[in-house]
Amino acid sequence: MELLIDSAENIEKYACKIVLVPQFQDIFTASLSDSVRSMFKKRTNISEKDVISVETLNEFVFCVQTAWVTNDEERDELRKKVSQVFNACAQDYTETVILNLQSSQDIAYACIESFYLSSYMFTTYKSEKKAHTLSRIACVGFEANNLNRIQFISSAIFEARNCVNEPVSTLSSSVFAERIAALFQNTAARVCVHNKAWIQEQNMGGLLAVNKGSVDEPQFVHIEWNPNNSKEQALVLVGKGIVFDTGGLSIKSPSSYMETMKADMGGAAAVVGIMKALADINFPHLVHALIPITDNRLSGNAYAPGDVVSMRSGTTVEVLNTDAEGRMILADALDYAAEFNPKLVIDIATLTGAANAAVGEHAAVCMGTHAEYLQKLIQASMQVWEPLVEFPLWDMYEKLIISDIADIKNVGGPVAGAITAGKFLQKFVKYPWIHMDISGSAFLKTKSAYKGIGGTGFGIRTIMEFLKSWK
Structure with missing residues (x-):
């Protein structure tokens, strides 16, 4: 699976988007379509740990909140939540973009690491080799050396x-x-x-x-x-x-x-x-x-x-x-x-x-x-x-x-x-x-x-x- 750096102006071309934000209200600072923004505005009763997703005919967008992560064990709880997001994305999409808005590089690293590690499958001896569809992860707001390290x-x-x-x-x-x-x-x-x-x-x-x-x-x-x-x-x-x-x-x-x-x-x-x-x-x-x-x-x-x-x-x-x-x-x-x-x-x-x-x-x-x-x-x-x-x-x-x-x-x-x-x-x-x-x-x-x-x-x-x- 390819892991690459992209720029913010290109995020619209990705049908599947994962946005890392400190808190839910920060999602509205992202460059999202009017229909997606409207659907997010309708979401209520959101707790600080929730991963909020909306889906339109053309887009699947996840809002991953990160401000609640204050220690190592909570960071791993976040990794597990991101792994669930991978499972949702990997069934229907060939590429996705992960957009980091204001979250620390350490938090962003943990999220991308989990997403990438979740892609592993051992199918050598399966007659039907059912694999996920994702082949590319584009990252916006990340340091390139961190991505190389994750991949290696x-x-x-x-x-x-x-x-x-x-x-x-x-x-x-x-x-x-x-x-x-x-x-x-x-x-x-x-x-x-x-x-x-x-x-x-x-x-x-x-x-x-x-x-x-x-x-x-x-x-x-x-x-x-x-x-x-x-x-x-x-x-x-x-x-x-x-x-x-x-x-x-x-x-x-x-x-x-x-x-x-x-x-x-x-x-x-x-x-x-x-x-x-x-x-x-x-x-x-x-x-x-x-x-x-x-x-x-x-x-x-x-x-x-x-x-x-x-x-x-x-x-x-x-x-x-x-x-x-x-x-x-x-x-x-x-x-x-x-x-x-x-x-x-x-x-x-x-x-x-x-x-x-x-x-x-x-x-x-x-x-x-x-x-x-x-x-x-x-x-x-x-x-x-x-x-x-x-x-x-x-x-x-x-x-x-x-x-x-x-x-x-x-x-x-x-x-x-x-x-x-x-x-x-x-x-x-x-x-x-x-x-x-x-x-x-x-x-x-x-x-x-x-x-x-x-x-x-x-x-x-x-x-x-x-x-x-x-x-």
Whole structure:
């Protein structure tokens, strides 16, 4: 869908118009036809949050009020209202104009972002590919650089959603790795797809153990973005790339828990999306992305409860639950991240059901070792309304993952599951680090406004907002 800047004198040519105003009476400052103005004048009993629409034979006009938006959560409520407007416009019109009258650029950004994100559809496997009719959004009263940013980030989110929505039958470990490499072919990013032999050379015991039950070999993808050949300390992003998770020999029960496990690479998809957006906006700083990829399946060769695995760091791990596989592959990647002199490492993973149980499907859990970066990330998450809730990394939780026969065990028991997973990962980091557990928010079973249904791309908007102030 094309997103472009137009001028006020051209708005009459658009049959579908969306006007952003602080309050309803401001609609009459817009250049609208006499018939539309007359119909708006007849509207009464209007509350400050209402979206008011009028329709004539030739026009469909929406008045979106914005003065009531005073905080981050209300801004997201506005996004949801704009998503409903998209649904109304997209059935009959090929183009629309969004006219910003006196609303702030931040408010306008949220509205256009929601409108654009609402256009996503995954129809690859539909016999009848019913798509919306909109192909062009013209914007009046907006800054061009904001529109470019919306388009780049939204496209990255769509790519992440596409990856998450693909079944494992068409997105195996190797296909996912190839898809990542192809995505960056025409950019200045450098992509290395490492095979099993390289993973063995690196002694990545966690990734190799999880992969033992698979018919597909593991992959390890490294994306480097360094447009200025900088020697600065790097930001490193790590994404969990489990393309399908049966739970292994600790099989998921009931089996319905497997229905959405194609989404267990939601963290990896988010990291890929972030890197693509950074390339598109020509981000001026050094960033590395590390993505360990495998599925977690059952076979006679699969790793088993009771196994002891030697990790890349030399740490030994007693496996008590093969369904705690995400932390096994992340641990090797986090240890490898130290090779890049990181200023900060952020991992993104659909890691624990405990995080989902705690904060639900529209938020995520975070924890980390650098208080200032962590608070900045939380603030960024609230601004885009992908809320992050900080969980503690108190030392008292460490005893829950101490093993009797190895250094640590891969689960900490029935309580504090999201925290003990974080404590496990902390054993493999020696640098400033933040962990994001997006277990509930990476995939939605029911449609939710501009987030859609299925893969969401959760985390991309948060990290992109966070990186606005990266130095």
